[in-house]
Amino acid sequence: MRVALFVSCFDDAMFPGTGRAAAAVLERLGHEVVYPPGQTCCGQMHWTTGYRQEAARLARAFTEVFTGADAVVAPSASCAAAVRADHPRIARAAGDPGLARAAEGLAVHEFTEFLVDVLGVADVGAVFPHRVTYQPVCRADRLLATGDRPLRLLRAVRGLDLVEMPGAGECCGFGGAFAMKNADVSVAMVADKVGHIRDTGAEFVCAADNGCLAHIGGALSRLRGGVRVLHLAEILAATRGQGVPA
Amino acid sequence: MTGAPAPKFAAAARVALADTRARRELRAAAAVFGRRRAAVPEPPDWEALRAAGHAIRDAALLGLDAHLERLERAVTQAGGTVHWAADAAQARRVVTALSRAAGADRVVLDDSLPVRELALDAALSRAGITTAGPPARGADPGGEAEDGGGAARVAVAGVDFMVAETGTLVFVEAGDEPRASGGEAETLVAVAGIETVVPEWRDMEVLLQLLPRSLTGERMTALVTCLTGVVPGDGPREVHLVLVDNGRTRVLEDEIGRDALRCIRCRACHHVCPVYERTGGAPYGPVHTGPIGAILTPQLRGVESAAAASLPYASTLCGACADVCPVRIDIPEVLVHLRGEVVESRRARPVPPPELVLMRGLAWTMGEPRRYEAALRRGTRWARLAARGGRIRRLPGLLGAWTDARDLPAPPAEPFRAWWARRRR
Amino acid sequence: MSARDEVLRRVRSALGDERKPPPPVPRGYARRSAEPRADVVALFTERVAEGGAAVRHVGADELATAVAAALWGREVKRIAVPADVPYGWLAELDGVRALADSPPLDAAALAAVDGVVTGCAAAIAPTGTVVLDGGRAQGRRALVLAAARHLCVVHADQITATVPEAVARLDPVRPLTWITGPRGARGLEVLVVED
């Protein structure tokens, strides 16, 4: 299968390892990965912060780049949710039926969902001999109905000791603009989250989105939490002989 | 209202967060609710009830004019009197006049949402009428006289539902908050938001399952009273229903925002909200709090004030509220919609707010790949200079709120797209 | 313009001219139940007890004894009863004075009683609720709500298997009081009569 990879602007600049890992997993499973040139940003941040016109501009640009692809895969849960659930809403708010049709015509998948539902695999051949805990991505998981797909993938990783995080279902406090506009509440939330993560005794906390991970990781780093954050795709990309990704 | 403008949510939340005892209590209350709910297994038809509740409340709102007229006829026919109030001041005048006409110098007032919304306590006091809360039910009746209870001539009670078909007023009491709807007063003044109407009596078979479980976690609340007009020999000799708009029709105008009016005031969304759990109700303002308050208040009052405009942003959009709401209000999507309304209302300002300038600039840059790539190179270079030991500990301007308590990793020298281009060569 | 016309005008203008009729209400929830009667009655008993109220099953011929025993057990000395309570229910009272609410007892008289004995209009098994509608043997609302103890006689055939069945059976034009569990200091005690 020919897979069009969408790497969010945030991941492009800040966490390029995630895109590399997603490409590696898909290629290892025998699929062709393309990276459509001209892609920039899905407009999620603009839309969820209230900038409708700006979001529409970015959604149009996104749709132009990806229209015609067999499958678009995004290793960013929030961006996948933004494209699938928000783009039609953005189009409606902008009164742009053409954009709505184009947006609804795109086959966009979140990375773990693509592996489990479309490719039908749970075991991607990864080896990661570490203690890991998992944090869901609340809004995206709701909009995408992600369910336990990430957990199924993690359970199949050789050597991985998956520990359940108490209160995993509670939001980490990131929420995009919320982390800035309501920094105090956001930090109070992540402080509790960091406590729960530490309680697991895990070496790594993973998620399917680098937004939440930057927030959690930023707090862990400031509080010298000793636990590292890692995108789920990077765990799935790890194989024997490879060290822990930096 | 006079005095300083209300603070923005973030500022009020900072104060609330510092109150560690209040935070402990909020957390304990949320835990109690969670335990109670967990103790009573969800009925197998819960999702079907939610779907029905959603549709019933939508039907009520989409035919609101007809339902209100039908309700008025039914109440009148049953011997009650219907009054209308376009705003809070009118409602206060009506209630005060009714209390005076009944010759009351003491009025029993419950602690329901409409009573608080209209600040009836203060209004009656200003009119020289003493107010008291309803006595706890089953309290030793002899004790009532001492604490100022006892039978008052007039009781003012907030209505939970009203049935258009029959003119029935429904009062739902959890064990710990008695309502003034009991049979003691000679005159009952029932106060209701116009949106609380439901079309038919049989709709109550759904709402009387959804509300109790969502309100207290129990299968049924301690007491439910259904009262249709005046019943000779039983209860109040006069029943007045005051139908209050006070901004609700303004909410109804917004096709997305009107979903907030489906609310049956169960507070389930409060109990599961991670923000409310930490801030409590105060930062949301005096009447509507929690996730539903964050979508209702900006619509009722408009988003011109900074305080009201900050409410739609008082959420991470995590969706815990939408998952639990018995009438399936998609609170996160209404929040996003209202954020859009806030931004639109700021576009026309002569001096654009800094955030608008920033977001517009970002969209302009990101909307075109070459501009984006140039900015990416500049930004990466700059951020790597600002980092020490691979971490950025202080960001300037609007982003400073991030680094007050969180680090940010320095961006790697090679963005993904550069790596991809290099690999392909 | 009157407040009434103003509010209705605003509602109409908010909803606009091109209104679509709301979609029909999907009533796929449990409305009726085919459970055997005995199970419905057993569920009611279980839920009343779970709610913290005392509940006992009695045969019709034992009712008078059961009422007397329940009141005696709680050391109740003075009760108020609806004027039309069946005489048979109170036939065996021992050391208990029953005041009929006819003419209506005033607040002071109500305050002086220890409890009330009533029947009900319907009962709901899954919630353990009794519903009074002011009909036969149920009295006015003030009588029931003022008393510290409430002994409620429920006939087995009054128990419904679902909330919708109860709503269908009740007449909303009558004053309805739904009571579930004991509230505060108030004690509810239920006698289920198997006819």
Ligand code: SF4
């Ligand atoms: S919005 Fe909140 S209070 Fe209103 S019905 Fe839904 S959960 Fe209950």
